[in-house]
Amino acid sequence: MSNRQRAFAAIIENDCILMVHTVIGEKNYWTLPGGGLENEETFEEAVIREVQEEVNLKVKVIKHLYTNSYELGVEKCFLAQVVEQNSPIIGFDPELPLDQQELKEVKWQPIKEMAEDIQVSEVIRSLGL
Template sequence: MKRVDVAYVLLYDDKNSRILMVKNKGKSSSSYYTLPGGAVENSETLEQAAIREVKEETGLEVSVNGINSVSEAFLEERGHHVIFFTFIGRITGGKQEILLPEEIEEITWMDAESAAQYLHLSAGQLEWSNEIPYILRRN
C-alpha cells in the first residue's frame, strides 16, 4: 500500500461556535464534508501543505499552531494507507470563496456537533484545548 499524508486545518469561529467545513465533490455524485486540507506534496512540510490546501480550497489565508489530532485509514480500494494530521488554525486574511469548483461544492460554517459526525470524531475532540505541538526538525 502506498503511504499518503494528508494535512487538514481546524478553523474555529469562537464568536459563533462554528467550524469551517468544505463539501468535496466525490465520484458518481457522492459529495462529502471534510475540514479544508489535502495531500502533502513532495518536498513540502505538513504545515506548508495545510496552509496551501486551505488557500486553494477556500481562498482564506491561515496560520497554524499545534496539531489537534493524528489519525489513519486504510483505503483498500485506492491502495492507500493515509495518515491524517489535523492542525489548529487561525484565519489571517483572504476572502472566503470556492477557488476549485471542480473539487469543492460548498464552503460552510457548521456547529461542532454537526461537523463531528462528518469527521468521525466527538464534538469534544474539536475543541481548541486539544493542542499537540507541531515540531519541524531540520538537520
C-alpha cells in the same frame, strides 16, 4: 497510489467550523479543508497551502490536534487561525480540470451540528469542547 500523507485544518469561529462540500463520483460529503502533501512539504506547510487553494483564506497553524491512519497513509489535523479577515470562497484543485472540480461549496457549519462527522468529532475531542 500509496503513502499519501494528508493535512487538514480545523478553523473555528463563533462556535462554527469551516467545511467544504466535496463530490467525487457517488461520494458526496462535507470535510475539513485540506489534502495531500507535495514533495518535501511539511504537514504545516501543506495545511496552509491547501486552505489557500480550497477556501481562499490565509491561515497560520496554531497547534497539532490529532493524527490518524487511513488506507493510504497518515493524516494530521491542525487548529488554524485566519490571519487576513476575508470571507471564505470556494477555490479549486489545481490537479483537476476546471470541468471536473470536486469542491462544490464552503460553509461555516455549527460545530455541534457536525459532531457526528469523524473529523469534527476528533477536533471536538482534541480541544475538549
